[in-house]
Amino acid sequence: xxxxxxxxxxxxxxxxxxxxxxxxxxxxxTWSMKKLLNWIKDNLLKERPELFLQGDMVRPGILVLVNxxxxxxxxxxxxxxxxxxxxxxxxxxHGG
Amino acid sequence: xxxxxxAGCGCNAVLKRPKTNDALCKTCFYWAFETEVHHTIMSTKxxxxxxxxxxxxxxGKDSTVLAYILKHxxxxxxxxxxxxxxxxxxxxxxxxxDSLESVKRNQEEYNLPLTVLSYKDLYGWTMDDIVxxxxxxxxxxxxxxxxxxxxxxxxxxxxxxxxxxxxxxDDVAETILMNLLRGDIARLQRCTSHITSSEGSLPRAKPFKxxxxxxxxxxxxxxxxxxxxxxxxxxxxxxxxxxxxxVKDLEALxxxxxxxxxxxxxxxxxxxxxxxxxxxxxxxxxxxxxNVICKACVLLExxxxxxxxxxxxxxxxxxxxxxxxxLANTASLSSVQDQF
Numbered sequence: 001x002x003x004x005x006x007x008x009x010x011x012x013x014x015x016x017x018x019x020x021x022x023x024x025x026x027x028x029x030t031w032s033m034k035k036l037l038n039w040i041k042d043n044l045l046k047e048r049p050e051l052f053l054q055g056d057m058v059r060p061g062i063l064v065l066v067n068x069x070x071x072x073x074x075x076x077x078x079x080x081x082x083x084x085x086x087x088x089x090x091x092x093x094h095g096g
Numbered sequence: 097x098x099x100x101x102x103a104g105c106g107c108n109a110v111l112k113r114p115k116t117n118d119a120l121c122k123t124c125f126y127w128a129f130e131t132e133v134h135h136t137i138m139s140t141k142x143x144x145x146x147x148x149x150x151x152x153x154x155x156g157k158d159s160t161v162l163a164y165i166l167k168h169x170x171x172x173x174x175x176x177x178x179x180x181x182x183x184x185x186x187x188x189x190x191x192x193x194d195s196l197e198s199v200k201r202n203q204e205e206y207n208l209p210l211t212v213l214s215y216k217d218l219y220g221w222t223m224d225d226i227v228x229x230x231x232x233x234x235x236x237x238x239x240x241x242x243x244x245x246x247x248x249x250x251x252x253x254x255x256x257x258x259x260x261x262x263x264x265x266d267d268v269a270e271t272i273l274m275n276l277l278r279g280d281i282a283r284l285q286r287c288t289s290h291i292t293s294s295e296g297s298l299p300r301a302k303p304f305k306x307x308x309x310x311x312x313x314x315x316x317x318x319x320x321x322x323x324x325x326x327x328x329x330x331x332x333x334x335x336x337x338x339x340x341x342x343v344k345d346l347e348a349l350x351x352x353x354x355x356x357x358x359x360x361x362x363x364x365x366x367x368x369x370x371x372x373x374x375x376x377x378x379x380x381x382x383x384x385x386x387n388v389i390c391k392a393c394v395l396l397e398x399x400x401x402x403x404x405x406x407x408x409x410x411x412x413x414x415x416x417x418x419x420x421x422x423l424a425n426t427a428s429l430s431s432v433q434d435q436f
Contacts, residue, residue: 009157009313010325060344063313070111070314073099073119090317091325092157092309
């Protein structure tokens with residue numbers, strides 16, 4: 001299963017300043033957003049994990065969009081990923 | 097799993113509004129967001145026709161969206177305002193360069209005049225130079241105090257009538273909590289107003305006072321507005337960081353918390369008989385100050401004397417020292433004594 005991840009608003013600073021990532025996940029498993037966050041932590045996050053995650057959740061102040069819609073509309077951590085999904089993380093915690 | 101827009105327009109919702117929990121589509125969200133900012137501006141009589149408004153532009157999300165929205169509303173509702181962008185370059189290598197580029201793009205895209213003023217121009221010191229003197233512990237004090245005055249100085253140079261800043265609802269809630277935690281009653285009172293003005297200084301307006309950060313960021317995202325996000329390379333203000341984390345945690349638990357904190361802050365009244373610092377003007381630079389000499393001048397004097405920490409902490413002591421020196425050289429002893 002292929003999923004596109006985009007980090008912006010300063011969140012990319014925690015991922016080696018790379019904004020766009022395309023990842024492949026084993027399609028035989030079910031992937032919830034909760035599981036994806038853990039995967040990101042183990043595989044992509046380069047520094048200061050506490051600035052991205054707080055427990056199982058993204059840190060409050062980081063906005064998440066699933067296919068261009070607020071993840072609060074689709075169940076947040078319980079959302080089940082589909083092939084070709086586009087997930088966007090926008091930090092609001094960084095200044096201008 | 098598609099959620100329909102709560103407004104009943106038949107479109108798919110793209111976000112849940114934190115203030116109301118409504119699910120809205122893009123079009124209805126733009127309308128709601130812009131109309132609320134317009135309402136804030138109108139109901140508080142924030143601006144008058146013919147005024148020149150300096151938009152404090154950092155290249156970040158809030159000021160970028162502010163410039164876009166003010167230009168849009170000014171045209172749509174005929175506010176009759178002249179809008180100009182004003183940026184402050186603190187002189188931090190690798191920090192401001194990119195965000196100033198983003199302001200320059202705003203200038204072109206929105207066709208608004210831009211002026212950039214540096215700390216070096218205004219104070220003779222860049223933040224990089226200041227950090228070399230004071231270290232990384234107290235540098236945010238200098239930066240914050242200088243920035244506040246820098247916008248004002250710049251706006252006066254440009255003959256502006258009012259300064260508009262991108263402070264949003266999250267910022268206001270955070271500031272209310274900080275002032276409460278510090279027992280800073282005078283600021284607690286002032287920080288909730290939509291426009292602050294005192295004699296001898298330009299009014300400062302906050303059109304985004306009731307606009308959630310989430311909505312500002314999503315507005316920029318959906319409209320593809322170009323902004324720059326970065327971290328200051330020097331230490332962040334740790335105390336503000338705690339207040340900010342608290343606000344964000346509360347918002348995650350109950351999203352109306354932010355507007356509720358603002359509401360509470362607005363209703364607080366200082367009881368009779370509480371002594372507040374008198375707002376006056378700085379005898380050295382003439383800008384607004386609650387002391388005989390303003391904090392910026394005291395900090396600057398410390399830097400120029402090679403004793404940068406002079407004004408950190410107990411600034412009354414520093415003030416007394418500077419005043420003693422100045423009084424030795426001046427005949428206007430009595431007028432200064434009156435201000436004490």
